Each structure stands twice: as C-alpha cells, then as structure tokens.
Amino acid sequence: MYKNQRLSASFKAAAIHLAISLIIGAVAAIIVFGFWFRFPYESLAGGQHLFWMLVSIDVICGPLLTAILYNPKKSRAELFIDLSIVSILQIAALLYGLHTISLARPVRLAFEVDRFVAVSPVDIDMSNLHRASRELRSFGWTGPVLVGTRGAQNGDEVIESINLSAQGFEPSARPAAWVSYESNREQVKSRMRSLAKLRGQVSDDVGGLIDNAVRKSGKKIEEIYYLPLVSKKNLDEWVVFLDADANIVGYAAVDGFLP
Numbered sequence: 001m002y003k004n005q006r007l008s009a010s011f012k013a014a015a016i017h018l019a020i021s022l023i024i025g026a027v028a029a030i031i032v033f034g035f036w037f038r039f040p041y042e043s044l045a046g047g048q049h050l051f052w053m054l055v056s057i058d059v060i061c062g063p064l065l066t067a068i069l070y071n072p073k074k075s076r077a078e079l080f081i082d083l084s085i086v087s088i089l090q091i092a093a094l095l096y097g098l099h100t101i102s103l104a105r106p107v108r109l110a111f112e113v114d115r116f117v118a119v120s121p122v123d124i125d126m127s128n129l130h131r132a133s134r135e136l137r138s139f140g141w142t143g144p145v146l147v148g149t150r151g152a153q154n155g156d157e158v159i160e161s162i163n164l165s166a167q168g169f170e171p172s173a174r175p176a177a178w179v180s181y182e183s184n185r186e187q188v189k190s191r192m193r194s195l196a197k198l199r200g201q202v203s204d205d206v207g208g209l210i211d212n213a214v215r216k217s218g219k220k221i222e223e224i225y226y227l228p229l230v231s232k233k234n235l236d237e238w239v240v241f242l243d244a245d246a247n248i249v250g251y252a253a254v255d256g257f258l259p
Helices: 003-037 049-071 076-104 127-133 155-166 181-191 195-199 204-217
Strands: 108-112 116-119 145-149 178-181 227-229 238-242 247-253
Touching: 003 049, 003 076, 003 178, 108 181, 145 181, 178 181, 195 204, 195 227, 204 238, 204 247
Parallel strands: 108 145, 116 227
Antiparallel strands: 108 116, 145 178, 227 238, 238 247
16 A cells, blocks of 8 residues: 555655756757757757757656655655755756857857858867957857958968868867858859759759748749858758848758759
C-alpha cells in the first residue's frame, strides 16, 4: 500500500515539475528562435539542434530526479532541500546551455568574395575586435548585422591574412576586415546569379523548394538573383535571394554551388 502511495505522490510531483519545465522551455524557445536564430539560421547555424538537445535533457532530467527523490514520508524541510537542489541544478544547466547556444547565434552576415557567410561569436577573431569600426564592436541579440568585407591593402595585411586563414579565420570572421555592406554592393551585383536559370537546371524536388521560397518573397523569379549562404556548420545547403539592387529578399534550402 505504502509503495503505491509513494509512486502516486512522486508521479504527481514529477508531473507538476514537468509542466513547469515545459513552460520554461517554451519561454527559452521564444528567446532562441524568436530572436537569436530566426529563419533560416536555426538550421544554417545549428541553433535548432543545440536547443532541442538542451531542452530534452533539461526537461527530462529535472522531473525524473523529482520522481526519484520525492517521498511523502520525508519532512517538509527535507523535501524543500531535495527539490531546491534539483531546481538549482536544472536552472544552472539551462542557463549554461543558453549561454552556449548564444555563442553560436549569428551576429554578422558577411559578404565574402562570392557568398554570404553567417558568422557566430565563436567563429570570430576576438583578439582583433578593437580593430572593427566602433559600431561593429558589439554584438546584438536580434539577428545578424549585414556587412561587407575588404581585402588586404598592403604587404603586412597580406601576410596577416595568410596567417589568420591558417588559423581558421576567413575575412568574414575578421573584425578588421568588416566594412559597410554598401561598399560591397557593386561587387555583390557582379557576383550574383540568375535564379530563373538555376531553377531550370535542378530537379523537380529542388525546384519546388525554390518555387515556394519565391512565392514567400513576393517577387517574380525573373526579378530574383542568388548567392550561396554558408556557415561553419553548413557549407552547401542554402542560398540567399537578392533583388536587382543586391538587397536580400529571401532564402531557400538549396545548394548554392550547383553549376
């Protein structure tokens, strides 16, 4: 009889804990997907995978520990201590996880030679952040800032560029190379390709993805151009749509390096 009562009480306590955890998880989802990883960055920058891994572990472990520790025979003080420890551990894990996810959020969308690169804080050469223009030295929380990049301007910068590339820092991840997007606009225009031409070369499945994205853009396919959109986690699965003036008008989950 006692065993059944204990199981019933622990199940009820775990169910209450689970409901609270789900509410907290929903709030975290709004922050992550509503601000840090808006479409298409939840897939492009890996935010979706990181978030669901965090939430699944956090939501499962907290209520499970409550179910194990809860015993109606314990005093209120003992239950308070047990559940407080579980809650503190769960909150600490959630905050640490959100911090880790925040470091993966895209903070720059940089045009680099012939593509757009989504750049996260963990990708950036932070030792040279002070060399960025003043307005680009801090990172926001509501999506990436669109920037251009510049090449080396003298011999010293050429050597520095080679060294940074060897360390894994391409121009898109170098604060000293960030410039206004406007200064790269003509270069973007010279590189962007016809979306209508790409549509005629792909399979029906890929073509359907393009057609759907074109409808969302509100423009005719003949008015849209594209360039590859990449990140360190995703190198060949997205394109960015551009109008004739090189303004971004949409995205599609299509290999941007198709011939």
